[in-house]
Amino acid sequence: MLKWGSRRADGPQVAPAAPSAPADAIVTTKVFQHFLTAVGHQPSPTLLDLGAVVGSNVSFFGERFACKLHVEDLYSDIEAHAQRGERAAMAKFLATRLTQAPDSIDGVLCWDVFDFLDRAAGLVLAARLAGMVRKGGALYASFGTTAVELKHYTKTVVVAEDTLKYRVSPATLTPRTVLLTRDIIKMFDGLIVAEQVLLKSSTRETLFRRP
């Protein structure tokens, strides 16, 4: 006889997993659009992209802003640490990984990199990035809200200013670090949250600004 609400005792205990993201999923975004607007206020802005290089993104930013773009693929560093079983060493690694000067960047594209970092590493990276953003500059990031095992990295392709395409690639299994809104605000000391939107995919898309 069925007992409503009771857990099946004989079934396999399956850990929650990240919803399998469809390849080349296309999403619409307002926050990213606002990031572009914010960055566009600077003539020839300097951008910092923490994801793997995407040729079409480079063309997009180049044509739109005639900018300088620093590409620092932290995902490859994260994967390298994960494969060596040295995920805990990421905080120390990130303390010196980025060499951009303070107050030198107009726009930072973090994508979802904080999902793959533990709290200590996230704090170190957020502090470094907050210090780099110039007055009036912006930082775009997204934060997952469900504690799941991440099986893939997502490479974000800018299709248009309000449209992003997600391409997935395999990752060493990583528990997602879920951050509360107040924790996120504290992490980026010196920046303020200009906009935050919770997507249907349980991702919190966030735009930070330096006042």
Place this chain on the structure above:
Amino acid sequence: MFKRDEAVKPGVPTDGPRAEAPRSSGSDMVNIGTIGTIGKSVVIKGELSASEDLTIEGTVEGKIELRQNVLTIGANGKIKASVFAKAVIVQGEVHGNITATEKVDIRDAGSFDGDLASPRVAIADGAHFRGSIDMQGASKPADAKPGDAAKAAADAAKPAAALPAPAPGAPVAPAAGSIPR
């Protein structure tokens, strides 16, 4: 040795320096004219300059100057140098800085570590890139085409476009969960 072979295209590994036929297909940066090739067994340390298009399949360390011409770093090419050229095609490995007055094209098998300055940059999927890209010589919004201007005007008309820098001390008002899509 320097006999021209009309069938050979640039980028094909060769064993030594030779002149090759012009390439008629590919990107718009290719010139019709003589294209020199540095073969894969050649190692050059120092300064390399030319007034013709050049394909490098060998190793070059130092400085490369082709101010008016196209430099192609072939699949076997290994460059540790500062490069100045009109246009650069990267199919091999480059460690160093590239300055191109027209375009840099990093192909899918290409690898680049360094700083790159060019008004136009194309990076293929699968290419390795680490460093910075300076496109500040590219067309500014003021130089945009009429279609772009119309698009920009439409963007400006959107309410979200007027996103001023927040005032110091402004209250933090995250709207988590406010606009599910």
